Amino acid sequence: MTQILSSIIDGLLIGFVYGVAAMGLTLIWGVMRVINLSHGATMALGMFTTYLLFSDLALNPYLALVAVVVLSLLFGFLIYGVALHRVIKAGYLSTLLSTFAVNMIIIGLGTAIFTTSPRNIDFSVGSFNWGGIIFTGTRLLAALAAVVITGALYLFLYFTRPGKAIRAVSGNQAAAELMGIPSSQVLALSFGLGTMLAAVAGGLTSTFFPFTILSGASYQLKAFVICVLGGLGNPLGALVGGLFLGGLEGVVPIFMPVSWVTVVEFVLFVLVLVVRPTGLLGSK
Amino acid sequence: MNPFRQSGLWPSFLLVFLVGLVVLALRQDTLRETAFTGLMFIGLASSLNIIMGYTGYVNFGHIVFFGMGGYFGFYLLSEFGWPLYLAALAGGVMAMAIAFIIGAAVLRLRGAYFALATIGVNQAAGAFVSNFEPFGGSIGLSINFSAYDRYGGAGQALWLSFILLWVVTLAVLVVSYLVKRSRFGLGLIAIREDEDTAMVMGVKAPRDKTKAFLLSAFFPGLIGTLYFFKNGNVQPDDAFNFQMSLEVLVMVMLGGNGTLLGPVLGAFCYEKLRDYLLTSVFFKDLQLATTGLILLLIVLFVPGGGVGWLRKRFPELRKWLE
Amino acid sequence: MAGMILQVQEVSKKFGGLQALLDVSFDLSEGQILGLIGPNGAGKTTLFNVINGVFPPSSGQVIFRGEKITGLPSYEVARRGLARAHQVVRPLNDLTVLENVMVGACFGRERHSLGRAASLAEQALAQVGLADRAPRLAGGLNVAQKKRLELARALAARPYLLLLDEVLAGLNPSEIASMMETIREIRGQGYSILMIEHVMQAVMSISDQIIVLDYGQLIATGSPQEVAGNPQVIEAYLGDPEMTARLLAE
Numbered sequence: 080m081t082q083i084l085s086s087i088i089d090g091l092l093i094g095f096v097y098g099v100a101a102m103g104l105t106l107i108w109g110v111m112r113v114i115n116l117s118h119g120a121t122m123a124l125g126m127f128t129t130y131l132l133f134s135d136l137a138l139n140p141y142l143a144l145v146a147v148v149v150l151s152l153l154f155g156f157l158i159y160g161v162a163l164h165r166v167i168k169a170g171y172l173s174t175l176l177s178t179f180a181v182n183m184i185i186i187g188l189g190t191a192i193f194t195t196s197p198r199n200i201d202f203s204v205g206s207f208n209w210g211g212i213i214f215t216g217t218r219l220l221a222a223l224a225a226v227v228i229t230g231a232l233y234l235f236l237y238f239t240r241p242g243k244a245i246r247a248v249s250g251n252q253a254a255a256e257l258m259g260i261p262s263s264q265v266l267a268l269s270f271g272l273g274t275m276l277a278a279v280a281g282g283l284t285s286t287f288f289p290f291t292i293l294s295g296a297s298y299q300l301k302a303f304v305i306c307v308l309g310g311l312g313n314p315l316g317a318l319v320g321g322l323f324l325g326g327l328e329g330v331v332p333i334f335m336p337v338s339w340v341t342v343v344e345f346v347l348f349v350l351v352l353v354v355r356p357t358g359l360l361g362s363k
Numbered sequence: 364m365n366p367f368r369q370s371g372l373w374p375s376f377l378l379v380f381l382v383g384l385v386v387l388a389l390r391q392d393t394l395r396e397t398a399f400t401g402l403m404f405i406g407l408a409s410s411l412n413i414i415m416g417y418t419g420y421v422n423f424g425h426i427v428f429f430g431m432g433g434y435f436g437f438y439l440l441s442e443f444g445w446p447l448y449l450a451a452l453a454g455g456v457m458a459m460a461i462a463f464i465i466g467a468a469v470l471r472l473r474g475a476y477f478a479l480a481t482i483g484v485n486q487a488a489g490a491f492v493s494n495f496e497p498f499g500g501s502i503g504l505s506i507n508f509s510a511y512d513r514y515g516g517a518g519q520a521l522w523l524s525f526i527l528l529w530v531v532t533l534a535v536l537v538v539s540y541l542v543k544r545s546r547f548g549l550g551l552i553a554i555r556e557d558e559d560t561a562m563v564m565g566v567k568a569p570r571d572k573t574k575a576f577l578l579s580a581f582f583p584g585l586i587g588t589l590y591f592f593k594n595g596n597v598q599p600d601d602a603f604n605f606q607m608s609l610e611v612l613v614m615v616m617l618g619g620n621g622t623l624l625g626p627v628l629g630a631f632c633y634e635k636l637r638d639y640l641l642t643s644v645f646f647k648d649l650q651l652a653t654t655g656l657i658l659l660l661i662v663l664f665v666p667g668g669g670v671g672w673l674r675k676r677f678p679e680l681r682k683w684l685e
Numbered sequence: 686m687a688g689m690i691l692q693v694q695e696v697s698k699k700f701g702g703l704q705a706l707l708d709v710s711f712d713l714s715e716g717q718i719l720g721l722i723g724p725n726g727a728g729k730t731t732l733f734n735v736i737n738g739v740f741p742p743s744s745g746q747v748i749f750r751g752e753k754i755t756g757l758p759s760y761e762v763a764r765r766g767l768a769r770a771h772q773v774v775r776p777l778n779d780l781t782v783l784e785n786v787m788v789g790a791c792f793g794r795e796r797h798s799l800g801r802a803a804s805l806a807e808q809a810l811a812q813v814g815l816a817d818r819a820p821r822l823a824g825g826l827n828v829a830q831k832k833r834l835e836l837a838r839a840l841a842a843r844p845y846l847l848l849l850d851e852v853l854a855g856l857n858p859s860e861i862a863s864m865m866e867t868i869r870e871i872r873g874q875g876y877s878i879l880m881i882e883h884v885m886q887a888v889m890s891i892s893d894q895i896i897v898l899d900y901g902q903l904i905a906t907g908s909p910q911e912v913a914g915n916p917q918v919i920e921a922y923l924g925d926p927e928m929t930a931r932l933l934a935e
Contacts, residue, residue, distance in 0.1 A: 114475045116482075165663050171475040172421060173662055176616065180659035183609065187652025300483060342490050345483040349468055352476055546791050546799050553788045556777035563737060563771075564838065565763030565792030 085212045087329040092218040094325020095225035096283045100298060101305035101317035102232065103276030109312030110249040110269040111167060116178040117158065118277050119299025120185035125151060125281030126290045127189070130198050140202050140286050141220065147282045148275055155274030159267045167266065189292035199289040221283040228279060229318055232272075236314075245269050249312070277302075297341060304348040364544060371685025372540045375627045379405060379536060383529035395525050399593065401634050406532045406586045408614040408626035409539050414579040415612070416621035417548060418572060419555030420470070420477055424484035425583065425611055427465075430602030431488060432458030432584020434498055437591040441507045447514070448527060451588040458584025459577045466576045470569070473558070489603035503598030510592070517595075524593045528586065535582045540623050540685070542578070551575055555621075606651065610637075613658045619670030623685045628669050633657075688750075690715045690846055690877045696735055696745030698728075698901075705731045706742070706901040713846070718868075718878045720892030720909070722885070724921055728901040729881045730772060733848050736879075737769050738762040750845060766794040768844035770835035772851040772881070778824035785823045785834060786810055786841045793842025802841070809841040813867055829860045836864075840871065847871070849880040853887055861887060885931040889913065897921065 100122060107115045125147050132143035162181050166173040204216030236242040247255040248265045256262050281295065288294075305324050309316025324344070331340055366372045379402065386398045411425045436454025439445040445453070469480040493501040511520040542548045550571050553561035562568050591597040610633065618629020640646040640653055665672050674684050691713040698706040705728045713719045721729050735742045741756035748754070754762055768789065777785050783806050790802035790809075797805060810816045813833040818826065823834060832852055839847055849868075853861050865887055872878060872891075882888035889895070889909040897905040897912060899921040905912050912918055 114479060162659060162663070169666070172419075172478075173666065175421070175475050175478055177659055177662045180655045180662060183655025183658065184652045185655075187649055187655055190651065191648035300486070303479060338490060338494070342487050345487045348483060349480050352472055352480060353468055544799075546802075549784065549788060549791060549799065552780060553777055553792075556779055557775050559739070559759075560771075560775045560777070561788065561792075562758065562760045563739070563763060563769055564789050565760050565794075565796075565842065566788070567760050567792075 081210075081212055083330075083333060086333060087326055088212060088214070089218060090325040090327070090329025091322055092214075092222040092325070093284075093287075093328070094322040095222040095318075096280050096321070097298070097301055097305060097325055098318035098321025099225045099228055099276050099283070100280035101302045101309065101321050102229070102314045103273040103280070104302045105306045105309070105312055105314055105317045106276070107270055107273035108306065109314075110245060111163075111266050112171070113163065113167070113174045113178065113270075114171075115270075115273065116175065116299075117182040117185060118273075118302060119295030119297075120182045120189070120292075121151065121154070121274050121277040121295070122281030122284070122298050123189065123290065123292050123295035124154070124185065125278030126285035126294065127193060127198070127292070128278070129282035129285050130200055130290075133200055133202065140200055140282070141224070144224070144279060144282050147278050151275040151278030152271045154278070155271030156267050158274065159270040163270065164263065164267075186292060186295075193292050195291050195293060197289045197291050198285075200285050202286060215287065217287040221286060224283055225280075228276070229314075232276070232314070241265070241268060245272075300341065300344060300348070304344050304351075307348055307351045364541075366537055366540050366544070369540070369544070369685075370682045371544075371623060372537065374683055374685075375536050375540075375624050376533065378627060378631075379529070379532050383526075383533075386525065392521075395522070399525055399528060399590075401631065402528050402532045403586055403590060404611065404614060404630040404634060405627050406528070406535050406582055407611045408618070408630045409532075409535045409623075410579045410582040411611055412615050412621065412623075412626045413539060413542060414575050415615060416625070417543060417551040417555065418575045420572065420576070421612075422481045422576075422579070423478055423608060423612065424465075424481040424488070425579070426603060426605070426608035427485050427488045428458040428462060428580040428583035429587040429590075429607075430492070430599075431461045431587075432580070433587020433591045434492065434504075434597055434602055436584065436588025437504060437506070437597045438498060440510050440588070440592060441504060444507075444510065444513075447510075447520075447523065447589070447592060450592075451527065451531075451585045454588035455581040455584035458580040458587075462577045462580035463573070466573050470572050470576060485603055485605050485608055489599050489605075492603065493599045499598075501599060503596060503601075506592070506595040521593055524589045528589050531582065531585050531589070536623065536627070538578070538582075542575075543623060543685070547571065547574070552621075610654060613654055613661075615668075616658060616661050617668055619668030619672075622668070622670040625668050625670040632669070688715050689713065689748075690717075690750055691736070691879065692746075692748040693732075693736065694746040694748065696732070696742045696747065698731055698735055698740075699743045704901055706735070708745070709898070709901070709903050710745075711896050711903065711906060713877060713879055715845075715877055716872075716875055717893045718872055718880065718891055720888040720895045721879060721881045721898060722883070722888060722895060722912075723898035727898040729898055730850060731901075732898065733769065733850055733879075733881065736762075737767055737848060760792070763793060763842065763844075764796070766843075766845040767848065768793060768839035768842040768846070769848040770832075770839045770850060770852055772854065774828070774831040774835050776823035776826065776831055776834055778822065780823055781820050782810065782815060782823050782826070782834060783807070783819040786837045789838040789841035790843075793844060795843050805843070806837070806841050809837040812840060812870065813837045814863070828855050829857075832856065832864070833867075836867070844876070846877045846879065849878060849882075851881055851883060853882060853884045865891060 104115055104118050107113055128147050129140050129143045132138040132146060133140045158181055162177045166177055206213055206215045236246055244260045244265050247260055248262050252262055301324060305317055305320035309320030331343060382398055386395050414420050414422050432454035435457040436450040439453055440447060440450035465484060469477055472480055492498055511517045514520040514523050550566040553566050554568050558568055614629035614633045615626050617633055619625025640650050670684055674681055689712050693709060693711050695708045695710050696706055697708055723729055734740055736747055738757050738759040746753060746755045749765060786806035786809050787802040790797050790805040810819055813836050815833050815837060836852060853864055892909055895909050895912040896903055897918050905915045905918050
């Protein structure tokens with residue numbers, strides 16, 4: 080019994096991190112109706128950046144995350160400027176294929192540079208035992224970091240000028256433009272934020288799982304499932320969805336082989352899309 | 364309408380016809396192998412074009428039809444001794460059945476949601492087949508050599524599979540052309556442009572989309588069986604190679620989405636590029652990244668692909684650049 | 686006495702908490718032009734959407750030529766001989782003007798082959814005055830031309846009933862006069878027409894009967910003269926003084 084509980088709690092803790100990744104994806108969708116197919120690759124980049132700072136500069140991975148935040152924000156601006164700005168109004172196929180192309184480029188370059196051998200961040204903060212359930216330190220810290228980030232995002236979106244501009248554009252871009260909000264800059268900022276959330280989620284994940292440049296793909300699928308579950312464009316839904324999926328992942332391996340988890344997630348994804356496309360919590 | 368009386372079909376048809384003729388005349392094994400791969404991609408790209416180019420539904424999982432149909436056809440000819448052409452047809456039919464099942468769930472999704480759903484389809488299919496024992500699980504199946512014997516040995520069998528692929532590729536082109544110029548095709552294009560308006564005008568979108576999807580699945584199933592027969596084995600990694608699915612998609616976009624000649628030219632040019640990249644020391648590891656870059660450049664600057672650009676630049680040639 | 690081509694019976698439509706239509710009932714006789722007017726947001730386009738199957742009503746029936754078509758999908762309704770020209774024009778951009786109209790002919794009531802559809806399309810384009818634009822891409826037309834394209838597409842389907850949603854909106858006076866001529870011609874050919882219109886003078890002069898919608902409810906039916914003098918109608922438009930002035934000027 081404690082084993083099942085342990086498993087579920089572990090899953091929930093990871094779920095917070097999934098939630099952060101999903102929030103990035105849902106933010107980008109909510110603001111500019113773009114489905115970011117390079118999200119997983121960005122997560123992988125976050126993992127690698129954290130790893131490199133840790134292994135080459137002996138930086139505490141949690142401090143490395145600060146660097147990840149800054150770098151990924153800039154990286155997001157870059158992707159928006161190069162791949163999206165020109166086609167943002169050209170329809171869903173163009174933006175879908177362009178983010179997909181970016182994904183291929185990142186993975187391609189990443190594989191060439193880093194190869195596919197797995198990396199691991201060997202950084203333990205111990206664990207503690209509570210009534211027979213073991214809480215791994217790294218997961219607890221990751222969940223904590225996720226909560227802090229969510230809080231910061233909320234404060235940003237609701238209490239700062241750029242944040243409010245983002246919310247205005249996602250509500251009604253034409254109206255926002257009429258009111259003098261420079262939508263291109265807002266879109267770039269939103270994409271940057273979304274990318275940042277993905278990279279940070281990746282960085283956090285790297286503290287407790289080994290990874291390769293290809294690891295992002297499965298996390299991306301999870302992020303999509305979560306967004307769809309929680310309602311596309313709904314950041315709170317993304318967080319709740321993340322917890323739900325994390326918990327599910329804690330429970331499922333008890334009953335079936337782990338390789339089936341992806342299949343279950345994919346089936347869930349299609350099911351929700353088909354049955355309740357607005358998500359279980361309602362989308363924007 | 365006799366398609367052979369129309370200018371639009373000839374460039375593509377002639378290209379493929381001549382390739383086959385040259386290979387058969389020269390009787391060289393290496394040339395045949397290269398041509399086999401080329402024709403295979405032309406067939407895959409042209410069939411993807413039916414659902415993606417004409418109907419506007421972007422299928423990232425097109426390779427699933429190749430894999431599932433191929434597995435099934437291979438299974439029939441290797442384990443049950445079916446003749447190649449029958450097994451291939453059965454592979455095609457199986458692919459259509461898979462398309463029907465997948466389509467029933469995902470064709471109701473619009474635009475980007477559909478594309479998203481198809482991304483996962485390939486992964487799920489691969490995972491499923493890896494766990495499916497009759498198909499050899501994660502190891503796959505190896506050919507029972509008596510399947511080659513009925514054609515006079517492996518050597519003859521390889522030539523037979525090439526000839527069949529040649530015929531199938533020509534068939535895909537003719538079918539694709541017929542669809543494009545038919546009333547059915549007009550309905551598909553209407554769906555692509557504005558599905559709701561098309562329905563208001565009387566196009567039975569759900570039914571027609573399904574037909575297009577099934578049709579796009581049939582040929583990959585055939586082609587898959589021929590490919591695995593030639594290789595002598597089939598494995599989940601080969602059958603559900605996501606990279607291959609992407610490459611076929613890029614070929615269609617590169618050549619010109621929605622045109623007949625586009626997938627042909629796209630497959631041809633991309634193959635040439637890929638060979639160059641693989642042999643060049645500098646680019647060897649960057650194949651995926653380069654594919655991505657090509658796709659990005661096309662999407663940003665030449666969304667109509669090569670044929671689209673040619674049509675704009677040389678409007679007099681339009682009737683040949685279908 | 687001509688038969689009833691369309692019977693709308695107590696149609697209501699609710700979207701979440703919003704009652705868009707409430708118990709709307711009216712009949713349209715064969716060969717008649719029925720004008721549907723009302724302030725903005727009254728539910729006119731919603732009513733059209735229910736009639737031609739874009740979405741089903743929450744309750745009520747729509748009967749077309751004696752057959753219940755309530756809840757049928759839009760392509761089924763189109764095949765029974767009901768065609769629509771939209772308020773917000775939606776041309777099929779990557780097809781030529783001719784091909785656009787051919788879609789109407791191919792998939793409408795008579796389901797023609799491509800060849801036959803092409804000649805029907807040419808006729809329809811000639812009727813609306815777009816014949817010279819036939820080989821051009823539909824995306825390149827201006828607004829007035831796109832409106833004509835909508836009409837041509839609907840005509841090519843040879844429907845029994847035409848739903849025209851603000852075909853005059855955004856047109857200048859000479860374009861309006863021209864379009865009105867075309868509509869009169871169409872009516873002369875025996876089509877039944879249900880038209881939503883804001884250009885008061887036009888709709889009042891051409892309609893046999895008028896129905897008025899306000900906040901999703903039918904508030905008046907009758908001949909143009911009767912409706913123009915109806916105090917409820919005038920009050921509904923009082924929120925729109927320009928409209929009222931025009932009404933009173935009839």
